[in-house]
Amino acid sequence: MSDEDLSGPAYRRVLHGVYVTSAVQNNLRERARAALHVAAPGAYVSHHTAASIWGGITPSESRIHITVPADGYRNQRRGVVVHQYRELDADVRTVAKIRISSPAQCFCELATNGLSLVDLAVLGDSLVAAEVVTSDELIKMADSWPGRGARTASRAARMVRAGTDSPPESKLRMLIVLAGLPEPVVNYIIRHENGDWKLRFDLCYPELMILVEYDGEHHNTDPRQWARDLERREYLERLGWRIIVIQKNHLYQAPEQVVTRIRQALLDRGLPSSRCRIRPRWMTEFAA
Template sequence: MELDGSSLERVPTLTSAEATRAGIGRWQLAGRSYARVRRGLYVPVGTPCDDLDGRTAITVRMLPEGFVLGGWAAARVHEQAHRSQSDELEVFDGRLPEMDSDARVALPILVCASRPGRLRPQPGVRVFRSDLEPHEVAVVGGLPVTAPTRTAFDVARLWPLEAAVVALDRLRALGLVAADDVAAMLAERTGWRGVGVARRALDLSQDGVESPRESMMRLLWHRAGLPRPVCNGVVLDEHGSFAGRVDLLDIASGLVAEYDGSFHASAARRHADARRQELLEHLGLTVVRANDPDIATAAGRRAWQARVRRAYDRARADRRPGRWTLGTTP
């Protein structure tokens, strides 16, 4: 399967054979114009080879037939190829998504291959032997990668639960995968490594999530024992007019949870958020907010979960006919 090109900037790599065909001699490759990055592979001096896309492009050039990018590297290729121009979010950046940002772990590039075949060891690259069906391989911008559903399947079973939920949320939000398709692949491969974790991650994953912090806030909400929320639900006032789109919403109690990231830090944005919260509460909703310290530390997480449980109990006790309804995303 070949898809539209990704926005990844390809590193201008050159093999020894390609150099010979282009009339570039060995003495030129060994001179000041080129740098050797792998055995038999060169780039022009000054080419950024240590960033994510540079490492990925170099790895791809060293892949034998039948080997493809998988895991976060494949997810990154799909993410950059399918996100809109206004979407600046980059979830697949070579590190595990973590509630504590300082604890994020760098990951090797995952290369997937069926059982036969050999790949010379490369720094920062992990070979993952796993059977690949033809429809589970795609080409995006010239890069051989696992297809979206297979990518979601592998990330969900190889990553820790929280990170897997974040990844699935992102792939679903981009429209790259459907929950039913991932569930079908899990059902077909019950004996495969990590399928149990992947099932739990898929069950916790939802459509309509817009950031990793929203995913993590929802996991804290879930662990606090609250009902499954609507993600980024549209609230309409009593006249049917748009009142706001909220991160998490429990329809039965009218409890809302909002995550305030750096976008909300300016005075103008805080003013707008305060006005918006006043409107939501006027309509009969109960609002609880979270920001990074509520998620980044164990103490912050415990405190926020206690707050959201109290808010939920208060919302249920004060439940009265609200002046709001749930709308559809504009």
């Protein structure tokens, strides 16, 4: 095939030297296949790319990450990051004919790659929500991980919770915990007398009847959602619940105020001050 053929409408370049027909979708899996096509034997998709394919949430990363054996060549190409593994009994799976790090292994790979404690917890929550791994499997892998970041991975794995709906909810829970406040229950459900599902809350202190809810932007931009939220909160307030609503600008621009608001609510509901001491370690992860 000539260069003229490849540059025509029938083909599309995925990476330098790698082309597909125009009918092939331009998505993450196809770019991962292309990277493996020109990689050393034994290579597999890893790190951010593997996490995304498994349904995990990580900080934005457009490059494809692959890992090759220690004695394999590192064929560097624009848009591809090549890692090498040493003394690692890799846990590699196959998804849609792609060799890929297991969910637990890519969690630990990203710890080695410097992902923060909070971002690792967000990743763990999202992988568990995608039903591709359990928190126990993350803990087991992290505790035996030989690479850098093993301590952070082990700590983050123990902070992963099932049932979290979104990264902001995970980050809000982590802010509360790292600040030293009691950990709220995730997705607490109130049921009708017959046991049917009635209401579900993001974060909750059931014994104190305190709700902590994260409102995404759609809660403000959708009038019907806004009206439903108001009606729901008025109903809960009549039942005696105290509701603390946290929005995006609160969490990302004024985290200290978030911690203070939640602490005051706990104190108002009778929690001893000894259990509401704010620790400064949250600042390293959430400094505005």
